[in-house]
Amino acid sequence: MKLVAIFKTRNTFLWMAAGITFIAGIGIADFMTGSELSFSLFYLLPIVLVTWFSGRSFGLAISVIAAITWLVADTLAGHIYSHAIISYWNALMRLGFFVVVTLLLPALKALEHERENARIDYLTGAVNRRAFFELAETELNRSQRYKYPFTIAFIDLDGFKIVNDHYGHNTGDHLLCAVVKRANGQLRKSDCIARLGGDEFILLLPQTDLVAAQMTVSRIQSALLDEMKHHGWPVTFSIGFLTYRQGSITAEELIDRADNLMYTIKKNGKNAIASEVFES
Numbered sequence: 001m002k003l004v005a006i007f008k009t010r011n012t013f014l015w016m017a018a019g020i021t022f023i024a025g026i027g028i029a030d031f032m033t034g035s036e037l038s039f040s041l042f043y044l045l046p047i048v049l050v051t052w053f054s055g056r057s058f059g060l061a062i063s064v065i066a067a068i069t070w071l072v073a074d075t076l077a078g079h080i081y082s083h084a085i086i087s088y089w090n091a092l093m094r095l096g097f098f099v100v101v102t103l104l105l106p107a108l109k110a111l112e113h114e115r116e117n118a119r120i121d122y123l124t125g126a127v128n129r130r131a132f133f134e135l136a137e138t139e140l141n142r143s144q145r146y147k148y149p150f151t152i153a154f155i156d157l158d159g160f161k162i163v164n165d166h167y168g169h170n171t172g173d174h175l176l177c178a179v180v181k182r183a184n185g186q187l188r189k190s191d192c193i194a195r196l197g198g199d200e201f202i203l204l205l206p207q208t209d210l211v212a213a214q215m216t217v218s219r220i221q222s223a224l225l226d227e228m229k230h231h232g233w234p235v236t237f238s239i240g241f242l243t244y245r246q247g248s249i250t251a252e253e254l255i256d257r258a259d260n261l262m263y264t265i266k267k268n269g270k271n272a273i274a275s276e277v278f279e280s
Contacts, residue, residue, distance in 0.1 A: 016050060056102060123173055123176060139204060149210075155238070183203070192204040203217075237271060242254055242276050
């Protein structure tokens with residue numbers, strides 16, 4: 001467990017120390033096994049890790065250390081070339097390769113960061129509409145294959161416009177973030193909350209049947225109402241949830257059905273829960 005905690009941290013000097021230690025170990029193994037076995041991939045691993053978690057400058061430094069270590073191990077192992085300069089030439093080529101990898105990695109990391117951000121709502125940190133539809137489609141396919149139910153719950157905030165009009169949009173934004181934070185506190189790690197836009201949220205509850213969904217949704221509604229009361233916000237929650245058991249339907253159609261359940265509540269007094277089971 002301690003090793004996992006160390007690798008999760010992004011402390012620059014800790015990563016550098018780990019990288020240097022790793023390279024030293026590789027160099028010793030390289031020397032002891034002689035020149036017949038190649039350790040090129042092992043030298044590359046600490047370079048990738050240090051660059052990814054500590055940045056390009058530290059990656060370049062660890063690249064130089066790796067190239068020198070490789071040269072020293074190769075020399076001490078007694079590898080004989082036709083000319084003395086060849087060993088230094090090889091070391092420069094290895095360094096060049098390490099440098100190219102180091103320079104390319106930050107660009108790949110930036111692309112990965114942008115890809116992740118494209119799936120997250122910028123305000124609340126919840127999953128966004130596009131990502132949720134992808135997750136729902138995946139869950140539907142998994143449910144149809146392994147024959148277990150799952151639930152989609154549509155949540156609308158009653159009276160949110162009043163908060164925006166009377167308290168301002170900053171307070172409204174704070175309210176939306178509080179909704180996501182409080183709801184997440186009631187969800188499992190396998191569950192998901194997404195913001196579809198405005199004051200509409202939706203939950204994906206994998207492997208959750210009607211009874212379990214009723215308990216979960218009721219608990220979330222109660223927690224959210226408590227959060228609104230704590231801040232003095234005049235907001236309640238209309239929730240419609242649909243439990244899928246089996247049958248032919250698309251994820252988008254399931255979401256629309258949950259949406260319709262929610263709107264039925266909105267028309268009949270708000271601040272309630274409606275449920276339905278899809279099975280055909």
